[in-house]
Amino acid sequence: MNHDGTTNTTAEREDASDLQQWIDGLLRSSDAAELEAAPATTHAAATSAIKQLRRYRKRRQALAVFASAAAIAAIATWFISPLPRREGTEEGLKTPLVHRTPEAPTTIENPSPSPSLQGRGINVVARFESNGETIAIPLASDDPQVSIVQLYPTTTTERRWRRESTLYARHSGQDGG
Amino acid sequence: MEELVAAHADAVYRYALRITRSRQQAEDLTQETLLRGWQRRGKLREPAAVRVWLLRIATNLHRDGLRAARGDVQLVAEATSPSFGGGVEGRMEQRECVARALAALDELPQRQRQVMHLVTIEQLSQETAAEVLEISVEAVKASLSLGRRAMREKLKDIYDDVYGTRRD
Numbered sequence: 001m002n003h004d005g006t007t008n009t010t011a012e013r014e015d016a017s018d019l020q021q022w023i024d025g026l027l028r029s030s031d032a033a034e035l036e037a038a039p040a041t042t043h044a045a046a047t048s049a050i051k052q053l054r055r056y057r058k059r060r061q062a063l064a065v066f067a068s069a070a071a072i073a074a075i076a077t078w079f080i081s082p083l084p085r086r087e088g089t090e091e092g093l094k095t096p097l098v099h100r101t102p103e104a105p106t107t108i109e110n111p112s113p114s115p116s117l118q119g120r121g122i123n124v125v126a127r128f129e130s131n132g133e134t135i136a137i138p139l140a141s142d143d144p145q146v147s148i149v150q151l152y153p154t155t156t157t158e159r160r161w162r163r164e165s166t167l168y169a170r171h172s173g174q175d176g177g
Numbered sequence: 178m179e180e181l182v183a184a185h186a187d188a189v190y191r192y193a194l195r196i197t198r199s200r201q202q203a204e205d206l207t208q209e210t211l212l213r214g215w216q217r218r219g220k221l222r223e224p225a226a227v228r229v230w231l232l233r234i235a236t237n238l239h240r241d242g243l244r245a246a247r248g249d250v251q252l253v254a255e256a257t258s259p260s261f262g263g264g265v266e267g268r269m270e271q272r273e274c275v276a277r278a279l280a281a282l283d284e285l286p287q288r289q290r291q292v293m294h295l296v297t298i299e300q301l302s303q304e305t306a307a308e309v310l311e312i313s314v315e316a317v318k319a320s321l322s323l324g325r326r327a328m329r330e331k332l333k334d335i336y337d338d339v340y341g342t343r344r345d
Contacts, residue, residue, distance in 0.1 A: 019329050019336050025277040027297050031271060035279060038190035046186060046211040053212065170344045 186211060187230050188299065195294040196239050198283050210235040229301065233309045236291070274335060281331040289324035292317050 026032065135152040153161060193203035214221075214231050221230055240255050282293055288310075295306040296317070303321070307314045 016329060020325055022336055023278055023325075023328050024297050025330055026275045027282065027293075028300070029275055030277060031275040032298070033187070033191070034274060035272075036191045036194050038187045038207060039200075042190055042207050043183065043186050045204075046208045049208060052213045053216065064340065097311060109182050165222075 182237045185228050185231050188228055189235055191298065192232050193239070193296060195283070195290055195298075196287065196342055199279070206235055206239060213238065228299075229305055229309055232295070233311075236309055236311075270330055270339070272333055274339065275333055278328070278332060284331070285324050285327055288312075288316075289327070290336070292320040293324040293328070296321055 116122045133154055135154065137150045137152070139148040139150055186207060190203055190207045193206040194200065197203050197206055198266070210231055213234050214227075217234075221227060223230075284292060285293065291310055292306055295301045295309055296303060301309065303317045304313055307317045308315070
């Protein structure tokens with residue numbers, strides 16, 4: 001009895017195993033792959049979409065490179081340009097400024113040439129127009145065609161420069177600089 | 178890029194067909210999967226595992242319901258259902274058996290269908306299938322066991338007919 005039951009169970013398991021192998025074989029067969037093969041339109045559409053995306057990305061990258069180059073060029077031009085800078089910036093502090101005011105212009109001419117330059121026959125000439133925001137001190141120059149002027153801000157001007165510098169630094173930091 | 182599409186489009190499509198049971202949705206899901214795969218190809222840690230990676234993307238896209246809004250409900254079983262008129266032999270008989278097996282597979286519940294496809298058709302290990310579906314290996318084993326049993330029950334008559342006929 002037990003022997004027969006065991007035999008039957010074993011036979012059932014073998015049948016189930018054979019059946020499962022047959023099913024797995026059907027599902028893995030080339031016929032199954034053919035029946036469920038991707039249509040050619042799927043290949044074409046996917047390839048086309050990827051190509052479009054790649055073209056779009058290339059255009060975007062080219063645009064980004066161009067924009068970066070333009071920005072670098074603009075910054076370089078700004079640094080190299082001999083034009084006077086905005087007051088309050090670092091460059092502005094280093095660059096001689098001429099403040100023009102229609103009222104009561106002040107003119108200074110060669111107030112104190114260096115004794116050493118006098119001995120070399122170099123005539124130092126400087127001319128200023130001031131509105132009272134700066135104090136201008138002419139300095140000696142090795143080239144007779146060049147005048148050098150040292151500018152000092154008055155108290156009011158210096159306070160304004162500092163305020164502008166602080167604002168500039170704050171906004172630069174916010175921009176991620 | 179073309180290599181990616183050519184090499185894996187069929188596998189992705191078959192899997193998409195299995196989980197959507199609609200050719201139209203399977204095509205959409207395949208295109209979406211390949212496109213997403215290409216966009217995120219930088220995140221692929223193991224290039225050798227690109228097929229598994231794409232199948233996972235397809236699973237997630239389907240799960241997110243990106244294809245759910247479409248109303249196409251044409252079942253693969255309808256498109257491929259065999260006509261068992263009897264008397265067919267050889268290759269035709271084989272193709273009909275295949276079609277019947279695929280139809281039976283598509284009748285399984287979603288999870289069992291996915292697991293059966295990944296393990297049986299894609300021949301992934303149970304661990305990899307679990308990774309694709311983001312479920313435990315135990316859940317994969319359970320679904321596989323249930324799916325196989327259901328498939329055997331559905332196809333036993335055909336199996337007996339085929340082998341009974343051949344034995345005669």
